[in-house]
Amino acid sequence: MNFQFVAVKVFRALVTMWIVVTFAFLILKLSGDPIEIMLGDEADTDVIEYYRALYGLDRPLHEQYVKYFVGIASGDLGYSLIDEQDVVEMIMEAVPNTLLLGLTALGVSLIIGVPLGIIAALNRNKAIDRFTMTFAVFGFSIPNFFLGILLILMFSLWLRWLPSSGMGTFWHIVMPAITLGASSAGSLARFARSSMLEVLNKSYMRTATAKGVPRRQRIQWHALPNAAIPLVTVLGFRLGDLISGSIVTEAVFAWPGVGRLLVSAVAAKDLAVVQGILLMVALTMVIANLIVDLIYGWVDPRIRTSAAMDKD
Amino acid sequence: MNDKRKELNSPQDIKDALRPNLRLIPKRVAKYPLLVILSAIFIFGMMFVFIFADFLAPFQYTTMDLPNRLKPPSFMGGPEQYLLGTDELGRDVLSRLLYAVRISIFVAILGTGIGAVLGTFLGFVAAHFRGWVEESLMMLVDAQASMPFLLIALAVLAFFGNSFTLFIIIMGINGWENYARLTRGMVLSANTHGYAIAVRSLGAKPSSVYFRHILPNIISILIVQFTLNFPSTILLETSLSFLGLGIQPPLTSLGQMLGAGRQHLLYSWWIAVLPGSLIFFTTLSISIIGDWLRDKLDPTLKNR
Numbered sequence: 001m002n003f004q005f006v007a008v009k010v011f012r013a014l015v016t017m018w019i020v021v022t023f024a025f026l027i028l029k030l031s032g033d034p035i036e037i038m039l040g041d042e043a044d045t046d047v048i049e050y051y052r053a054l055y056g057l058d059r060p061l062h063e064q065y066v067k068y069f070v071g072i073a074s075g076d077l078g079y080s081l082i083d084e085q086d087v088v089e090m091i092m093e094a095v096p097n098t099l100l101l102g103l104t105a106l107g108v109s110l111i112i113g114v115p116l117g118i119i120a121a122l123n124r125n126k127a128i129d130r131f132t133m134t135f136a137v138f139g140f141s142i143p144n145f146f147l148g149i150l151l152i153l154m155f156s157l158w159l160r161w162l163p164s165s166g167m168g169t170f171w172h173i174v175m176p177a178i179t180l181g182a183s184s185a186g187s188l189a190r191f192a193r194s195s196m197l198e199v200l201n202k203s204y205m206r207t208a209t210a211k212g213v214p215r216r217q218r219i220q221w222h223a224l225p226n227a228a229i230p231l232v233t234v235l236g237f238r239l240g241d242l243i244s245g246s247i248v249t250e251a252v253f254a255w256p257g258v259g260r261l262l263v264s265a266v267a268a269k270d271l272a273v274v275q276g277i278l279l280m281v282a283l284t285m286v287i288a289n290l291i292v293d294l295i296y297g298w299v300d301p302r303i304r305t306s307a308a309m310d311k312d
Numbered sequence: 313m314n315d316k317r318k319e320l321n322s323p324q325d326i327k328d329a330l331r332p333n334l335r336l337i338p339k340r341v342a343k344y345p346l347l348v349i350l351s352a353i354f355i356f357g358m359m360f361v362f363i364f365a366d367f368l369a370p371f372q373y374t375t376m377d378l379p380n381r382l383k384p385p386s387f388m389g390g391p392e393q394y395l396l397g398t399d400e401l402g403r404d405v406l407s408r409l410l411y412a413v414r415i416s417i418f419v420a421i422l423g424t425g426i427g428a429v430l431g432t433f434l435g436f437v438a439a440h441f442r443g444w445v446e447e448s449l450m451m452l453v454d455a456q457a458s459m460p461f462l463l464i465a466l467a468v469l470a471f472f473g474n475s476f477t478l479f480i481i482i483m484g485i486n487g488w489e490n491y492a493r494l495t496r497g498m499v500l501s502a503n504t505h506g507y508a509i510a511v512r513s514l515g516a517k518p519s520s521v522y523f524r525h526i527l528p529n530i531i532s533i534l535i536v537q538f539t540l541n542f543p544s545t546i547l548l549e550t551s552l553s554f555l556g557l558g559i560q561p562p563l564t565s566l567g568q569m570l571g572a573g574r575q576h577l578l579y580s581w582w583i584a585v586l587p588g589s590l591i592f593f594t595t596l597s598i599s600i601i602g603d604w605l606r607d608k609l610d611p612t613l614k615n616r
Contacts, residue, residue, distance in 0.1 A: 012451075012454065015451055015455075016451070016454060016455045016458055019451065019452065019455040020455065020459065024467070027467065027468060027471040027472070028471065030471070030472075031471035031472055134347075137596065137599055137600065137603070138596065140599075141543075141592065141595045141596040141599045142592050142595075142596075143547055143550060143551070143588070143591050143592060143595065145550075145551060145554045145567075145570065145571075145588075146570065146588035146589075146591060146592055149570065149574060149577065149584055149585070149588060150585070150588070152577065153577055153581055153584075153585070157577055157578050157581075240458075240459070240460045241460070243460045243463065244460040244461070244462040244463065244551075247462055247463070247466070247555075248462075248551050248554070248555065251555055262463070262466060263466070263555050263557070265470065266466050266467075266469060266470040266557055267556065267557065269470060269473075270470075271470060271471060274466070274467050274470040274471070275467070277463075278463060278464075278467045281459070281460065281463055282458075282459060285458050285459060285460070286458060289458050
């Protein structure tokens, strides 16, 4: 992997981060005076001035921008004026719960999606293929909030098998993980099927058949490892969907993660928290995209040479 | 469409076509998979509701009937005049559902349309000016594509508060980057084609080259992108409204109804399940039709 390719990718990642930070600063400035929101309309002018000076809001705009930038670069995301708590602390409390839910959902979608896709590919155009693929389309078409409501209705309210909200026991994570994992499972199943079909049509598969390798071994040793390569990379692209999905899923099941924190912060207009989560997610996404790009460039030399020159 | 034209090659064909032949219809329909037909009928039905909600709704969607709160649908033993029951304020669920479809589809069409126009325009701008204009536009495209848009939408709503106009604008910003990227690429390649060079050397203004000559050539791909973006706009609207941060009462949308109906799941599940099913069937139908169209248009994908 040459230096220029890595440098271009890292530079673009930094630029994306800079755009997001600037965007956050701009909407923060455009949205009005946080002190007035905090203190209300009837606060004393002296009190307002005191708080403005305390938070540096009386400085010129470019100075605030630099200060804001430096603060974020050093990991200071500010202070929640509503919960009176450090934003980084609040987010860090919620991150493990979101990771637990997200990774479980990812596991669920892999365990359900990939085998279904492979089974469908091996039984192409038979009833089982049609059935699984219809199932997959259902899986990624159903809005996660609706799936969550249906599950709550069925398993919490009618059958009374599973708890409908909160976290604690193993049983609490079952429905949120299925809700969050369903759309990934659907698209992974489709992707696994097409990837598997492509490999099955390759000439080395025909060679293996010709030299008398039994079907079971052909699939296990020749087809599966090759079909798995594109699957690994597509997982990187699911991250954004998982993050969006977890916002809604956590709200449905009152799961105490970053998504629920975000929704309640938006409803309460707790701008520091919203902005902190925005920047954290942006950083996560940018790093994930960078890693996927670098892995791609490492695996496929064609991308390495062309992407460094031209962004198409 | 093409098949029809092919059939009308001789006078005999025209005579056949004009003669009412009922057997032709099942044959024609049989070419389409059953699921695609059902999906098309469903989408057609939703469009019908979108246009004629006023005529179809038996009540105003805000009319309250407080003695008749949370009544079940009439076929489940509820009062006769409320076909699908009533909600917590005694409002007719059927009427609300029809208006919710109208608002949701209105927001989705308008939002997707704004995104398409904005993105296409910026794509033309990028391709025309090249240089730093193109660079910065494409960086914006990359930045937006790398962020989950639901998060950006939530942040904007948190900072600026909610209004219907702002909400529509947010819907429009969702997805513009796809059109910008597509348009830029296609315009760059069209600029090197003979017809664009010819028109330009005849002295046409750049705007006329772009909008009268190049745009008609690339519009079909943009329309495909429009249908691809449509379900994602619906999902964005319904997700935000479901979270209570999108369409606000007294207006209603499918997501807003579903979110409000959550409170009454135990005894009045239909208030939430009906709008939820409509959202689900809408996105499902568009997916099914989109998949089928993609297979039709691109035969190399058929085996995938």
